[in-house]
Amino acid sequence: MSAKLPVSIFNDVIGPVMRGPSSSHCAAALRIGRLAHDLMDADFQEVLVEFDRQGSLPTTHESQGSDMGLFGGLLGWDAADERLPGSPQALRDAGVTIRIETVDTGDEHPNTYRLTLRNLRGEPHTLIAISTGGGMMEVINLDGFAVSLFGDYHETLLSVIGNGPELVKRVTALGGVDDVLLHEHCGKQLVEVKAAHFVSDETIAELRKVCPILSVKRLAPVLPIASRKDTRVPFTTCAEMLAHDAGRNLPLWKLAAEYEMARGNLSEAEVISKMVEIVRILRRSIAQGIAGTHYDDRVLGHQSGQFNDLMKAGRLLDGGALNRIILYVTALMEVKSSMGVIVAAPTAGACAALPGAVMAMAEAMELGEEEMAKAMLASGLIGVFIATRWTFAAEVGGCQAEGGSAASMAAAALVGMANGTLAQSVAAASMAFQSMLGLICDPIANRVEAPCLGKNVMAASNALACANMALAGYDPVIPLDEVIETAQRVAGQMPRELRCTALGGLSITPTSMAIEQRLAAKKAASCGSGCACH
Numbered sequence: 001m002s003a004k005l006p007v008s009i010f011n012d013v014i015g016p017v018m019r020g021p022s023s024s025h026c027a028a029a030l031r032i033g034r035l036a037h038d039l040m041d042a043d044f045q046e047v048l049v050e051f052d053r054q055g056s057l058p059t060t061h062e063s064q065g066s067d068m069g070l071f072g073g074l075l076g077w078d079a080a081d082e083r084l085p086g087s088p089q090a091l092r093d094a095g096v097t098i099r100i101e102t103v104d105t106g107d108e109h110p111n112t113y114r115l116t117l118r119n120l121r122g123e124p125h126t127l128i129a130i131s132t133g134g135g136m137m138e139v140i141n142l143d144g145f146a147v148s149l150f151g152d153y154h155e156t157l158l159s160v161i162g163n164g165p166e167l168v169k170r171v172t173a174l175g176g177v178d179d180v181l182l183h184e185h186c187g188k189q190l191v192e193v194k195a196a197h198f199v200s201d202e203t204i205a206e207l208r209k210v211c212p213i214l215s216v217k218r219l220a221p222v223l224p225i226a227s228r229k230d231t232r233v234p235f236t237t238c239a240e241m242l243a244h245d246a247g248r249n250l251p252l253w254k255l256a257a258e259y260e261m262a263r264g265n266l267s268e269a270e271v272i273s274k275m276v277e278i279v280r281i282l283r284r285s286i287a288q289g290i291a292g293t294h295y296d297d298r299v300l301g302h303q304s305g306q307f308n309d310l311m312k313a314g315r316l317l318d319g320g321a322l323n324r325i326i327l328y329v330t331a332l333m334e335v336k337s338s339m340g341v342i343v344a345a346p347t348a349g350a351c352a353a354l355p356g357a358v359m360a361m362a363e364a365m366e367l368g369e370e371e372m373a374k375a376m377l378a379s380g381l382i383g384v385f386i387a388t389r390w391t392f393a394a395e396v397g398g399c400q401a402e403g404g405s406a407a408s409m410a411a412a413a414l415v416g417m418a419n420g421t422l423a424q425s426v427a428a429a430s431m432a433f434q435s436m437l438g439l440i441c442d443p444i445a446n447r448v449e450a451p452c453l454g455k456n457v458m459a460a461s462n463a464l465a466c467a468n469m470a471l472a473g474y475d476p477v478i479p480l481d482e483v484i485e486t487a488q489r490v491a492g493q494m495p496r497e498l499r500c501t502a503l504g505g506l507s508i509t510p511t512s513m514a515i516e517q518r519l520a521a522k523k524a525a526s527c528g529s530g531c532a533c534h
């Protein structure tokens, strides 16, 4: 079994660029679907999806976009594909039968997907994967073999019987591959080759002369930053980063760039340029949100336009740049809820707090896109510390994992924009996270809209307050690493009902349940009775 490589800012923290209400549902499910699509060579007629009754997915898979993402992935689509809202129908139109069942499997992780796919010849393939938060996933079982695939390599899978060790030796001897693993299950063997490219047909023909190979599968990577053998990063915790800085007081963005350069084998210019691309996407989405978004299947309509009008007319209370932050945060949330393009930063549910705070404050300070990108990079490094030790998944940690992480990341970014010190950036991140501990996840009507809108605004406002407190030298008392550990501990004490299952908090108020029923009835009426996704 290969170990998980260090977290990447672009893979795990700022991204994916996607559509849909929830990255741990839509984007992760899409990536799982893409790998299943490749496992079947894009040829399948039946899909059975099973969710454990005790997990989070039986109650959320449809309303929070798992179905949309999974089916889009099975069709081979991209996470930002504009056809995604219609993916269930598109899959049915392609002649695929879909069954979704709730089963009692006792899965350890609340976001476990069990897929069984068959082609016209009835050949089955199975895949078990978990969504680990922020769009990240891990395939843990393929056709009965225990594996560990994160979608960060070109994976060539060779099925053999009996001669697996010999094949491993020969493929390793070829060189140019990162890892060659032998998996065994019920007398069968699977040789997994992880590399920057697939094993070519010519090489496989040569290997077949000495080792019979029953079948070959090629799974393309689904993450933007590829992994490579022996990747080393300079630090993985805040304490290690401060030790690495050794009193030089480097800006946090510079340390973030150094980290990502090591993780992704990139130059500093490449790292900044990738983040500038993301900044441009975010600015377009903010403008689109303020201009007005429309989507039938949502709880809240377009509200940011009215806020913008009143703000411009001077009819809101004076919040300084905070009002522009609120505008940008709410505009981005509306784009998310209308299936527009967003960036999970660090998740789709909490996609707006960090970019809204950074873009609005940068504009108020008349900073350009490169400065915005540097601020996003700085925030990304705080996200690395969180994702390395813990998670962004609300199903595991409640909203403290999403909104809490976003607030912490945004606070550090804002300090950097004000040319604060490294210690002040870290202090702001710690204070902002401390204020969000224990935050539950209880989406109203099982949609990631409210109270998510207010929680994103709260995270951004908290970030601004903590950034200014840190700039003024306030003492965070508890170091950031200890706050992250505490969030993890608190998550373990939170009941399942308060961790994104829609079984507690505001989710079960009479109003929430009435809205959910109204939206379901409206959808059923527009979908018709032949809707196999229900």
Ligand code: SF4
Residues within 6 Å of the ligand: 349, 350, 394, 398, 399, 400, 402, 403, 440, 441, 442, 443, 448, 449, 450, 451, 452, 455, 500
């Ligand atoms: S309450 Fe927080 S964690 Fe839950 S869906 Fe909303 S933003 Fe995400």
